[in-house]
Amino acid sequence: MSESTTSNVLPADENESVSVRQWIAIIGGLIGAFMAILDIQITNSSLQNIQGALSATIEESSWVSTSYLVAEMIAIPLSAWLSRALGIRRYLTGTTFIFILASIACSFSWNMTSMTIFRAIQGFSGGALIPLAFSLIVQQLPLSKRAVGMAMFGVTATFAPSIGPTLGGWLTQTLSWQYIFYINIPPAILVIGMIRYGLDDAKPNFSALKDVDWLGIITMALGLGCLEVVLEEGNRKGWDSHFIITLAVISGVSMFFFIVNGLTHRKPLVNLRLFKNLQFAMSCPAYFILGMALLGSIYVLPVYLSQVQGYNALEIGKVLMWMGFPQLLFFPIVPRLVNHIKPKYLVSFGFFMFGVSCFVNTHMDINYSGHQLIISMALRAIGSPFILVPLSLVSLQDITKEQTPDAATISNVVRNLGGAFGIAIIATLITNKTDEHFQRLKSALHATNDGIWFQLQQKAAYFLHSGFDSSTAMTQAKASLFQTMHRDAAIMAYNDVFFIMSAFLIFASVLMLLTKSESSTQ
Numbered sequence: 110m111s112e113s114t115t116s117n118v119l120p121a122d123e124n125e126s127v128s129v130r131q132w133i134a135i136i137g138g139l140i141g142a143f144m145a146i147l148d149i150q151i152t153n154s155s156l157q158n159i160q161g162a163l164s165a166t167i168e169e170s171s172w173v174s175t176s177y178l179v180a181e182m183i184a185i186p187l188s189a190w191l192s193r194a195l196g197i198r199r200y201l202t203g204t205t206f207i208f209i210l211a212s213i214a215c216s217f218s219w220n221m222t223s224m225t226i227f228r229a230i231q232g233f234s235g236g237a238l239i240p241l242a243f244s245l246i247v248q249q250l251p252l253s254k255r256a257v258g259m260a261m262f263g264v265t266a267t268f269a270p271s272i273g274p275t276l277g278g279w280l281t282q283t284l285s286w287q288y289i290f291y292i293n294i295p296p297a298i299l300v301i302g303m304i305r306y307g308l309d310d311a312k313p314n315f316s317a318l319k320d321v322d323w324l325g326i327i328t329m330a331l332g333l334g335c336l337e338v339v340l341e342e343g344n345r346k347g348w349d350s351h352f353i354i355t356l357a358v359i360s361g362v363s364m365f366f367f368i369v370n371g372l373t374h375r376k377p378l379v380n381l382r383l384f385k386n387l388q389f390a391m392s393c394p395a396y397f398i399l400g401m402a403l404l405g406s407i408y409v410l411p412v413y414l415s416q417v418q419g420y421n422a423l424e425i426g427k428v429l430m431w432m433g434f435p436q437l438l439f440f441p442i443v444p445r446l447v448n449h450i451k452p453k454y455l456v457s458f459g460f461f462m463f464g465v466s467c468f469v470n471t472h473m474d475i476n477y478s479g480h481q482l483i484i485s486m487a488l489r490a491i492g493s494p495f496i497l498v499p500l501s502l503v504s505l506q507d508i509t510k511e512q513t514p515d516a517a518t519i520s521n522v523v524r525n526l527g528g529a530f531g532i533a534i535i536a537t538l539i540t541n542k543t544d545e546h547f548q549r550l551k552s553a554l555h556a557t558n559d560g561i562w563f564q565l566q567q568k569a570a571y572f573l574h575s576g577f578d579s580s581t582a583m584t585q586a587k588a589s590l591f592q593t594m595h596r597d598a599a600i601m602a603y604n605d606v607f608f609i610m611s612a613f614l615i616f617a618s619v620l621m622l623l624t625k626s627e628s629s630t631q
Contacts, residue, residue, distance in 0.1 A: 131249045134307025135242075135258060141205055141300040142242035143265040144293055145235030148212075149177065150273030150407055151289050155281040162286065165221040175341040176225045177232035178529065182333045184236025185521050186379050189514040190321065192241060198308040201241060202301050207234040209297045216287040238300075239265075243501075243517040248510060256444040256498060263497040264440055266524075270407050271433030271490075275426030282423040324370050325378030332363035333522070340533040344540060380515040383508070389516060391624050392504030393523045395456065398617040399496055400527025401534075402463055402610060406432070406489065408532045410482065412539070413603050417596060418478045428479040428486075435490035443498045452499030457621040459499070462492025464614030470607040473600055503624055535606050542602035543595070550594045 152159065152173050159165070159173060192200045211231035218224035242265065246258035280288040335356040343353050371381035384390045407429070414420040414428060446455060466488035473481075501520075508516045 127250060127254060130307045132307075133303050135245050135249055135261070137300045137303025137307060138201065138238070138242035138245040139261050139265055140296050140303070141201065141238035142262070143269045144296050144300070145181070145208070145238040146265055146269040147273050147276070148231065148235060148293065149174070149181070149404075150270045151277040151292075152177075155277050155286040155289055158281050158286040159224070163218060163221050163224060172221065172225045173228055175338060176229040177235075178341065178525075179334050179337040180229040180232035181236035181239075182337050182522065182525055182529075183330045184233045185240055185525065186329050186333070186518050187326065188237040188240050189244075189518050190378060191237070192244075192514075193314060195313050196311040197241065197245075198304060198310050199313065200237065201304045201308075204234045204237045205297050205300050205304070208238070209294055212290040212293040212297070216290040240514070240517040240521045243521065244514050247505065247513045247517070256447045256502065259498040259501045260440045260444050260494070262501070263443070263494055264437070266497050267403060267493045268433055268436050268440075270403055271436070272430060274407065274411055275430045275433065278421075278423045278426030282421075320376065322370065322374050322376060322378040325367060325374060328363045328367035328370060329378060332360050332367050333526075335360035335363065336526075337529055340529040343533055344536040348537070379518055380512065381519075383512060383516055383519060386507050388507050388625050389504050391620065392500060393520065395460070395500055395617045395620060396504070396520050396523045397527035397530075398460075398613050399500070400524035400529075401531030402467070402614055403493075403524075404528030405531035405535050405610060406467070409535050409539075409603065409606055413473075414479065414482075417475070417600060417603070420479070424479070428482055431483045432486035432489050435487055436494050439491060439494040440498075443494050447499055447502065452502040453621050453624050455495045455499040456503060457618045459492045459495030460614050460618035460621065463489055463496065464611045464618060466492065467607045467611035467614060471604045471611070473604055473607075475596070475600065477600075500621075503621070506625070531610075535610075538606050538609070539599070539602050542605045543599045546598035546601040547595050550598055 156173060188200075195203070208231060211227050211234060214227040215224060215231060218227060243262055246255065246262055250258045276292075277289050280286075280292065339353055339356050339360060346353055368381060371377040371379055384393075410429060411425045414425050420428070443455065466485045469485040469488065470477075470482070504520060505513065505516060
């Protein structure tokens with residue numbers, strides 16, 4: 110909808126006067142967004158524990174994350190319309206309360222079906238918290254203070270997914286997996302109190318519920334929901350499976366009609382005409398790549414550490430915290446820098462540092478474990494704060510306050526889609542590249558290769574001395590050698606993945622330099 114969804118909130122005073130109530134409302138919204146984003150990743154370290162407790166298969170346990178992401182993806186575009194119809198104060202209070210109930214219900218799940226349903230409700234209620242926090246910043250703060258608000262939002266968008274696996278692993282190892290859901294209750298209650306204190310109430314606009322773009326809602330829900338499932342499940346079920354192909358077709362057809370409807374409807378669900386704004390349109394690929402890099406790196410590093418290095422959930426969390434906590438040192442600096450340096454240069458620098466952090470991991474071997482990863486994660490922690498805050502300023506440069514809710518919706522959907530595509534691409538690349546490198550290594554196995562033949566003889570001698578006969582010892586030696594080769598092939602695949610991620614990030618860095626040369630915030 111092109112109309113403002115926040116007409117019932119306290120307007121930002123352009124004389125730079127921001128009341129305490131406004132700050133409390135903004136901080137409450139940011140806590141809610143932090144909580145919702147945190148819950149995307151917090152279950153990753155505990156999937157094995159949840160799987161065992163609910164007697165589920167590995168494939169079934171994947172829906173703990175998939176159901177949350179699908180529901181969240183659908184909720185984000187609906188948030189602008191529902192907040193306008195119900196009032197942002199009432200809507201935020203209600204959706205946060207539902208988030209509390211869903212979190213408690215998740216902890217009491219008795220099988221994977223109940224967990225999937227409760228996680229979907231949790232994702233749908235949490236999905237509204239993210240774009241509304243973004244809108245509150247733009248609506249409540251004058252331009253001179255907006256960078257500070259964006260820096261605070263940046264903490265939620267980049268710091269929360271970084272510490273999610275760490276916090277989830279610690280809670281699971283120290284207490285139990287149920288506590289990854291209990292932890293939502295205190296901050297959610299705080300959010301409700303701060304929102305109700307900080308925002309004025311307004312009568313619900315029920316006419317907005319009647320005058321609604323139903324075709325946009327239906328095609329959006331089908332398109333984004335099916336697409337999310339395709340990206341989450343495609344690599345596990347096979348990209349050529351009937352289930353995945355059917356959902357892909359439904360998604361493609363639905364998104365086509367959603368776009369056509371969005372460009373022609375008098376009051377569309379989401380104002381897609383914003384893409385006519387070149388500055389905003391050029392920022393969307395950057396948001397997409399940011400999502401790919403943020404969620405992609407959070408996905409690939411735990412998989413590498415568990416698959417190759419044999420780390421448990423807590424050990425993985427201790428490593429990943431190095432990409433989270435150092436960010437807190439740089440976020441306070443960014444609002445000051447945008448007063449002196451054009452935001453597009455800061456964004457370009459942030460993407461470049463993120464790209465370098467990925468490139469550092471393109472030469473890994475079996476000895477490359479947690480300690481060696483700290484350098485790359487520290488580089489990422491330096492770059493990330495310089496991306497989201499200035500990127501928000503660049504993308505919203507020519508966007509009016511009335512258009513902000515739609516812009517926030519689009520940018521958040523694009524970033525989430527980038528994360529979904531990134532994880533799907535990475536999972537597929539790891540599988541395919543591992544097979545490719547393994548076949549190449551296997552083709553080098555022949556009698557004339559003295560090094561490999563020597564390793565084989567050594568392994569056979571080891572098994573021979575362990576009590577096996579000569580034939581069985583050689584068979585065991587070949588199996589052991591193949592296992593080592595497969596491990597080396599997997600490491601090569603991870604190197605390829607990090608190289609591709611670095612290439613995308615460098616592309617985003619260059620793209621930002623091509624945007625309009627706006628002035629620094631005064």
